[in-house]
Amino acid sequence: MDHAKALQAVERLMIEIVESEVDVLREASRHILTAGGKRMRPRVTLLAYEAVGGDQLDVVLPVAAAVELVHTATLVHDDINDHGLVRRGRQTINAIWGRTFALLTGDFLFTKVYTLMAPYGDLNVIFAQMTSELVEGETLQAAAAKEGKLNRETYACIIAKKTAALFAGAAKLGAKLGNGTPQQVEALYQYGFNLGLAFQIVDDILDLIADSQKLGKTAGIDVAQGKGFAVAVVGNGAHSAVVVAEEPAEDPAKALKRKLLEGSYIEEGWQQARQLAAIAKRQLDCLPPSAARDELLRLADAAVEREY
C-alpha cells in the first residue's frame, strides 16, 4: 500500500467508525470529516511508521485515524466556544445542528478515538497523555484570552500543548508501532514537536493575513478574541491596552491587525516558523534514507510555505 492509498484508507476508517443509529451523530460527524483538511497529523503518523522501517501499513491506519479524529473532536468543540460559523469551507456543526448537538458530536468523536485505539495496549498511555495536553493547551488559551494576559511566554506554552504535543505524539506513535529504535522514536517525537510549533505559528499568521475563503474558516477570529501569535507578540498584557486605536471609532481588533501589518511582526513570525521547521528537519538526520523520510522533509517545508 502506498502513502496515498494509506491516507484514503484512513479517510474510510474515520467514516466507518462514526457509524451510528443516532442520525445526528453520524451525519454531523461525517459532515466535518468529509470536508477535507490537510490531514497533517495522520500523515505524520503514517510517515513516521514507514520512516523507521514499518512495512505493514494496515497496522498503523487506526492509529492515524484516531490522531485525526481527536483533532477533529477538538475543532468541533472549539467552534462552539469561538462561535465559529465556517470550518473547512463548510458551515460548522454548531451553525447547522446547534450547540447541544455539536457538543455531543465532539464527545462522540472522542469516544470513537478510543474505540480505534483500544487494541493498541501501551500506546494508549502516549495517546491519553497528548490528548490531555491538547485540552490543557486549549484551556490555557481560553484563560489567557479571557484575562487579556496573552504574552510570548504564555503563547509558547499554549502552542506547545495544544498543537505540538499532538504532532509529537502522532510521530511517536507511528515510530513506536514501526518498531523504531529509542533514538529514532525520540528524533521523530522532536520532529513532530517542532513541526507542530511551526505549523501553529503559520496558522496564526494566516488567520491574520489570509482571506476567509482561502482559509475555509472565518479569518481574523483569533485576533478578535485576543488569541494567537499576533496578539502574543504585541506585548505583555491585554492587546486592547497595548494597541491604541487611532480613530476613536476603530475596533480594537482592527487596530491590532493594522499595527501588526505595519510592523515587522509578521515577518518575525515567518522567520520563527522557518527556523522551527529547519530544526524539525534536522531531527531526521538519524534516519536511513527513504521515500518516507523525504516526504517528512517536504511536509516540514509545506507547513511553513503555505497560503491556507
Place this chain on the structure above:
Amino acid sequence: MDHAKALQAVERLMIEIVESEVDVLREASRHILTAGGKRMRPRVTLLAYEAVGGDQLDVVLPVAAAVELVHTATLVHDDINDHGLVRRGRQTINAIWGRTFALLTGDFLFTKVYTLMAPYGDLNVIFAQMTSELVEGETLQAAAAKEGKLNRETYACIIAKKTAALFAGAAKLGAKLGNGTPQQVEALYQYGFNLGLAFQIVDDILDLIADSQKLGKTAGIDVAQGKGFAVAVVGNGAHSAVVVAEEPAEDPAKALKRKLLEGSYIEEGWQQARQLAAIAKRQLDCLPPSAARDELLRLADAAVEREY
C-alpha cells in the same frame, strides 16, 4: 482492603488524576469530584470484581475511578446543555466558570478516563463501547426533547444507552478483571443493565416529586425540557400537545407535572423500577455466596428505595 477503604481509594485516585498545571481544569474538576454523589457505578465495578473472587482490589481501583469519571464528564457537559445551575448540592461548573471552561473541563475528564484505562488492554474495547453508547443515549434524549417526540419506546432506548450501558459495562469490567467465568461476566452484565434501567427510572421520578434541596440539583428540569420518564409515559408525541393546560396561563411543564401527580403514572414507574431491580438481583443467583454478592443485592434495593 475492605469495600469502604477501596471506595476511598477510588476518590483519592480521581482527585490525583485531575492534577494539572492549568488551574481552572484542576479546580473545576475537583469542585465536581469532591461534591460527593452516590458512586453507584464504581461500587458496582468493585463489587462485581469481588463477587467473582477477585482479591487484589488495587488492580480494579483505576477502572472503578474511570467509570465514575466518565459519568462525571457527561454530567459536566449535560449541565451546559441543560443550563443546570446546581449539581450535587453545589453550583455547576458552567455557573461558576462559564460555558467554555465547563466544556473544556468535561473534555479534560474524558482524557483522564483514558489515562486511567490505558494499562488495561482489551478492557478498553468494552470501555470505549459503553462510552459511545452513553453519548448516543444523551443525543437521542436531546433529539427527542427537541422534536417533542419522546414516547415509551424512545425512552426505553434512551435509558438503555445513557444509563444502563454504563452500569452494565461497570459490572462487566469488574467481573472480567476478577477473572469471572463467562457465565458470571454475563450475569453481572445483565445485573448492571437492569439495575441501570431501574436507577434511571427512579431518578426521573424523583426529578418530578422530590424537592431540589434533597436532590442536590434543580428538580423538575427534565419535565420542563421535555425529557425523562414523566414525559415519556404521558403518551406518544409532544407533551405540550398531550397535556392541555386547564388555566390558559398555566405553564405546560407545570400542567404536565400536575397531570402526572394526579394519575397513576408515578406508581407505575416505581413498579417498573422494582421489577427491574428484582430481575437484576436474580442474575446474581449463579454467583457463590459472598459479602460482595450481598452488597450487590442491597445496592439493587437501594437504587429503587431512595428519596434522592
